[in-house]
Amino acid sequence: MTLPVDMSTTLANAWFPTPIFTASGCASSGKELAQFFPLKDVGAIVTKSVMTKPRHGRPTPRMAETPSGMLNSIGLQGPGIDSFLANDVPWLLEQKARVIVSIAGETIEEYSTLARKLRSVSGISAVEVNISCPNVENRGLVFACDPDASRRVIDGVRKTIGGELPIIAKLSPDVTNLPEIAKGVVDAGADALALINTVLGMVINLETMKPHLGGKTGGLSGPAIRPIAVRAIYQVHAALPHIPILGMGGVASGRDALELILAGASGVSVGTASFGNPTALISIQNELRELLAARGFATLQQAIGYAHRDEKP
Amino acid sequence: MTLPVDMSTTLANAWFPTPIFTASGCASSGKELAQFFPLKDVGAIVTKSVMTKPRHGRPTPRMAETPSGMLNSIGLQGPGIDSFLANDVPWLLEQKARVIVSIAGETIEEYSTLARKLRSVSGISAVEVNISCPNVENRGLVFACDPDASRRVIDGVRKTIGGELPIIAKLSPDVTNLPEIAKGVVDAGADALALINTVLGMVINLETMKPHLGGKTGGLSGPAIRPIAVRAIYQVHAALPHIPILGMGGVASGRDALELILAGASGVSVGTASFGNPTALISIQNELRELLAARGFATLQQAIGYAHRDEKP
Amino acid sequence: MTSINKGATQQIATIISNKRVGAYHQIHINVGEIVKSCRPGNFVAISVGGDSSRMILRRAFAISRVSESSQYGGTMELIVAPHGAGSRWLCSQIEGAELDIVAPLGTSFGIPTEPINALLIGGGYGSAPLFGLADVLKSRGCKVDMLLGASNGSKIYAPMEGKRSVNSLKIYTEDGSMGETGRVTESLLEIVSNRNIDVIYSCGPMGMLRAITELVAHTEVIHQCAVEESMACGIGICMTCVLPIRNEDGSTSMLRSCIDGPVMDGSRVQWDLVGQIPEVHQ
Amino acid sequence: MTSINKGATQQIATIISNKRVGAYHQIHINVGEIVKSCRPGNFVAISVGGDSSRMILRRAFAISRVSESSQYGGTMELIVAPHGAGSRWLCSQIEGAELDIVAPLGTSFGIPTEPINALLIGGGYGSAPLFGLADVLKSRGCKVDMLLGASNGSKIYAPMEGKRSVNSLKIYTEDGSMGETGRVTESLLEIVSNRNIDVIYSCGPMGMLRAITELVAHTEVIHQCAVEESMACGIGICMTCVLPIRNEDGSTSMLRSCIDGPVMDGSRVQWDLVGQIPEVHQ
Numbered sequence A, B: 001m002t003l004p005v006d007m008s009t010t011l012a013n014a015w016f017p018t019p020i021f022t023a024s025g026c027a028s029s030g031k032e033l034a035q036f037f038p039l040k041d042v043g044a045i046v047t048k049s050v051m052t053k054p055r056h057g058r059p060t061p062r063m064a065e066t067p068s069g070m071l072n073s074i075g076l077q078g079p080g081i082d083s084f085l086a087n088d089v090p091w092l093l094e095q096k097a098r099v100i101v102s103i104a105g106e107t108i109e110e111y112s113t114l115a116r117k118l119r120s121v122s123g124i125s126a127v128e129v130n131i132s133c134p135n136v137e138n139r140g141l142v143f144a145c146d147p148d149a150s151r152r153v154i155d156g157v158r159k160t161i162g163g164e165l166p167i168i169a170k171l172s173p174d175v176t177n178l179p180e181i182a183k184g185v186v187d188a189g190a191d192a193l194a195l196i197n198t199v200l201g202m203v204i205n206l207e208t209m210k211p212h213l214g215g216k217t218g219g220l221s222g223p224a225i226r227p228i229a230v231r232a233i234y235q236v237h238a239a240l241p242h243i244p245i246l247g248m249g250g251v252a253s254g255r256d257a258l259e260l261i262l263a264g265a266s267g268v269s270v271g272t273a274s275f276g277n278p279t280a281l282i283s284i285q286n287e288l289r290e291l292l293a294a295r296g297f298a299t300l301q302q303a304i305g306y307a308h309r310d311e312k313p
Numbered sequence C, D: 001m002t003s004i005n006k007g008a009t010q011q012i013a014t015i016i017s018n019k020r021v022g023a024y025h026q027i028h029i030n031v032g033e034i035v036k037s038c039r040p041g042n043f044v045a046i047s048v049g050g051d052s053s054r055m056i057l058r059r060a061f062a063i064s065r066v067s068e069s070s071q072y073g074g075t076m077e078l079i080v081a082p083h084g085a086g087s088r089w090l091c092s093q094i095e096g097a098e099l100d101i102v103a104p105l106g107t108s109f110g111i112p113t114e115p116i117n118a119l120l121i122g123g124g125y126g127s128a129p130l131f132g133l134a135d136v137l138k139s140r141g142c143k144v145d146m147l148l149g150a151s152n153g154s155k156i157y158a159p160m161e162g163k164r165s166v167n168s169l170k171i172y173t174e175d176g177s178m179g180e181t182g183r184v185t186e187s188l189l190e191i192v193s194n195r196n197i198d199v200i201y202s203c204g205p206m207g208m209l210r211a212i213t214e215l216v217a218h219t220e221v222i223h224q225c226a227v228e229e230s231m232a233c234g235i236g237i238c239m240t241c242v243l244p245i246r247n248e249d250g251s252t253s254m255l256r257s258c259i260d261g262p263v264m265d266g267s268r269v270q271w272d273l274v275g276q277i278p279e280v281h282q
């Protein structure tokens, strides 16, 4: 039985048949998951953040499991934008998947370079700008932790990429004032926001009695951070009710996805849950549809930000 | 068999026979736990943050369980400092427990008032200044999220309380630059730091489709946040190696306590774990002793910050 | 050292039996000595989900009844509704499984020193502790009437042997699938006056407790109710389970329902303030 | 659609038996059809801890052997060391328990088309997949010698029926409690030359694999080793399990040991770079 819920959603001018997407860095370039479900069956594939050049990433160990979560320090290993555009994007489009390309840079210039390369690529739905990497020009401070640096990255991408392709700015929760950062990147031209990237964490290995990860600190993801994601989405949706949010952080079931949607997310990326369950996206999508129907929603749109209803003027 | 590990620790000039303390707000005023173990058997009882006046706190529901964690929005319900000093402190001292009094205020003046009342009380080991509450004078911004407000609170307490009683400043992890806040409060006169208070989070109730907690947002605690606590302690210990840290956040076993100690904590507060297990402090203390012995540590002191050993000059 | 949580201990208890009864699971556990300190109204807090559970908080269940005579030493009965992940886990545990419990916790129903006319009112699994209470009241020479209500018949818990201790038992279900159609409050005032009720003992959903309190507000009847608030610790250290209680002087205190409850004087609970912040007293 | 993870499926498998064998648990599970796609060297990824587990990642285990003929349909054998919370949970599961598995995953040992002289070297539970491999090699007419090593005898896994497929079996333990005292690498070069070994197949701790690679570096022997890196996903989507592998052109690639492994060419693994960041190639 297909329940009569219209699951379609939009992020700025990009349309998606369902709101459940992969999360950047948690689906590689898509091929690996295609054995488990047709990629076109989910809302979109958000690809692993790509940089201009090929990159080895951080030393191993790169992960540590933590209670209801995990730390990772991959360090943006990848093939570089040229190989990515030549091989991965065409393959995804062939599968009829909707594609959101995630880009990352170490300098403001690098983001613009990546945007320039993307401008000429047809068929992709949006670009997600991952500004949660360390800014090599500014004492290694993470772009997304600095309102000014965040704005300048998005401004550069906006100017280079032109008006058509929606820009989704992906923010870090590790800041004192998230709505302020969000407002800054929206002013600079972001059409949508992706919330949240991982939370900075560390595990000490009790055998070596040193930080366990090769990169020392890592990003915390998984159900452990879901309450932080819900809060971030709720806060930012309250501050910027007209800016679409791609929510993520610990979503592992339909109820989790609905929680983020009620808080204000127009779409939901599923990251870590796919590691534990390769078909997580499909079951989350089905469960979400049923939960919406059970609550009398005819469309997903009606549920977005519904938890704010008594606060809206 | 008592293993020959010297478990004693110090926070500035305060001495404690063991490094395992209760966490503020997670042991009420001590009486409730006394049925389960003698309070003098643990390092110290850190009392629930007390304000100048009696206070009802926030509306219920005040808690939501989350994966490996929980949110609370108690809102500092309590009897007020006068009743607290007249009833609770004498009782604790009678039990021969070491007492750390946690204070909280809505204005900088309120903290100084509390400090003035504490100055004349004998027998307490230290004062923990909880600056993670909203500052009513400044748009409800949390003191600990603002370097300047944090400094001014600690400065006021330091000036009022005089030179003897150690001041432990309790910081929030919800900031962009934790070492900066830490340096500020140390400059202002804090002798030690307590890391971390809860992380701001939210749960949406899927039945009412509104924020579940009466206070809407709440503080995330429990094992879910342990990697964040370890990172915070490691970062701050690296920046301020001579300032003792009272670590906390998700400690539920001896291995967890050791992780925080290796990262740089001189003492460890146990909060949420006591809710699930009233004798958690005792088992954590015993397990910690065995883990230290198994690793060849003759004293707890040797293990403090040991994970930094290759980075120290 | 202190009277709070007096008698409470943490221990491992083995499941002796677990059987489905209507919508509930009737679970017997072997708890030894502590049965001596358990009183009707007390509750037990149980760890759920096993060693690597992501559920970090205990779940609270009323102690339905205890028995000292059984072949196992002291045993305790629980009536558990499979509600969410924690209670479902508990219901799925089989004979021989070990539970980490803390008991007995909280206040108990006040037992009169004289023979009175008591009315016991239970909603859903709320009837569980009332049968044990009925035994005690009966042994003190009280007259014990009982009203049970639930949405449907499968949610009425009324064991055979329990019925022996009550003088009358009346059942209400909202869908009419058992007993009379309607709620326990339907003809409450009539029953109270016809039977000269002195004390009402109640246990069930907060809405039912509130409705009873309001109905008997202008009568002389004493109403002792066992409340059910969301509890993180069950032992008084977290302050999550508070209810607004009217003090003698008219001010309000936020009292912990785990140590100042679950059994409370219904007329002192400020039902209309539950979920709000009362004005600061003083 | 793609060749990555080809043949892998996610399914529920029932435990048929679980018995302790020395320091390990030998677990048989009912997996049905997929046994047809399992090759020696492949692994299975298993969810651990049950429904409300705080362990969110699967655990990887080598497929020790599969059988199609059993009364249960296709079955799979695992040899599991109770190491941490996840593997201990698995070892505590009883007959009839259901496991959520993804299999078969990863690369398999290359099977020669001609009869060769093979030396199989296992460390600890690393011997598990080697007996299944020995069967296959034997059926291709190969000569199969085997060396097993462990810290002590309880950690040597060498089942009776497995021994039938090997021409010789030599056991080493570090404490001398079984076989010879020492390590499998002790007289490796001697064995290789005395027995005209063409290919070494190895599985065990990374230190052992590295030592073997270094010993045979200057010989003609091919060394196929099954590596064991910490894996978050097991299916190639997380990039946590990478190892530095030398490319033809001398540059280094960080390859995923879950999909480009676990079986890899030992001589191409840059053992000295494991845990470091190689210079960027290009």
Ligand SMILES: Cc1cc2nc3c(=O)[nH]c(=O)nc-3n(C[C@H](O)[C@H](O)[C@H](O)COP(=O)(O)OP(=O)(O)OC[C@H]3O[C@@H](n4cnc5c(N)ncnc54)[C@H](O)[C@@H]3O)c2cc1C
Pocket (backbone or CB within 6 Å): B065, C043, C057, C058, C059, C060, C061, C062, C063, C079, C080, C081, C082, C083, C084, C085, C086, C087, C088, C125, C128, C227, C228, C229, C230, C231, C232, C262
């Ligand atoms: C004093 C007391 C006595 C109780 N007696 C019984 C009894 O005899 N039989 C019975 O079936 N149930 C009883 N309950 C309710 C029982 O505690 C809850 O059904 C149970 O905690 C639900 O846990 P869960 O994991 O299944 O549900 P979830 O909804 O997943 O639980 C999530 C969190 O909310 C809390 N919670 C959820 N529902 C309730 C509730 N109704 N009351 C309090 N906390 C709740 C849980 O403790 C947990 O912390 C009692 C509760 C209290 C406070």
Ligand SMILES: Cc1cc2nc3c(=O)[nH]c(=O)nc-3n(C[C@H](O)[C@H](O)[C@H](O)COP(=O)(O)OP(=O)(O)OC[C@H]3O[C@@H](n4cnc5c(N)ncnc54)[C@H](O)[C@@H]3O)c2cc1C
Pocket (backbone or CB within 6 Å): A064, A065, D043, D057, D058, D059, D060, D061, D062, D063, D079, D080, D081, D082, D083, D084, D085, D086, D087, D088, D125, D128, D227, D228, D229, D230, D231, D232, D262
């Ligand atoms: C391809 C492959 C095949 C394996 N085959 C076997 C086998 O046949 N028998 C067997 O007993 N074990 C095998 N292992 C090791 C097994 O996966 C680990 O012992 C297990 O994951 C430990 O989980 P835990 O929860 O018990 O331990 P914990 O230490 O609590 O695990 C914490 C985290 O670290 C990871 N981890 C810990 N130890 C290892 C390890 N040695 N290798 C990889 N990840 C680890 C876990 O997967 C988990 O994510 C294999 C590992 C891999 C990668």
Ligand SMILES: Cc1cc2nc3c(=O)[nH]c(=O)nc-3n(C[C@H](O)[C@H](O)[C@H](O)COP(=O)(O)O)c2cc1C
Pocket (backbone or CB within 6 Å): A023, A024, A025, A026, A048, A049, A072, A074, A076, A102, A130, A170, A196, A197, A198, A219, A220, A221, A222, A223, A225, A248, A249, A250, A251, A269, A270, A271, A272, A273, D238, D239
């Ligand atoms: C292994 C791993 C790799 C990741 N790589 C990226 C990345 O390349 N770019 C990015 O923007 N986010 C990356 N993330 C963050 C996720 O996209 C997501 O924001 C975060 O993990 C929270 O969602 P989750 O809890 O569902 O995983 C990565 C996360 C993990 C766990």
Ligand SMILES: Cc1cc2nc3c(=O)[nH]c(=O)nc-3n(C[C@H](O)[C@H](O)[C@H](O)COP(=O)(O)O)c2cc1C
Pocket (backbone or CB within 6 Å): B023, B024, B025, B026, B048, B049, B072, B074, B076, B102, B130, B170, B196, B197, B198, B219, B220, B221, B222, B223, B225, B248, B249, B250, B251, B269, B270, B271, B272, B273, C238, C239
């Ligand atoms: C119910 C509850 C109440 C708390 N009340 C206070 C408080 O009054 N003052 C304070 O400084 N911290 C308070 N905290 C924070 C704890 O002291 C501690 O910093 C935090 O919970 C992390 O530790 P844990 O994970 O061990 O609980 C409270 C935490 C909880 C869960």
Ligand code: FES
Pocket (backbone or CB within 6 Å): C230, C231, C232, C233, C234, C235, C236, C237, C238, C239, C240, C241, C242, C256, C257, C258, C259
């Ligand atoms: S449940 Fe913690 S104080 Fe009542």
Ligand code: FES
Pocket (backbone or CB within 6 Å): D230, D231, D232, D233, D234, D235, D236, D237, D238, D239, D240, D241, D242, D256, D257, D258, D259
């Ligand atoms: S384990 Fe995830 S890529 Fe190999």
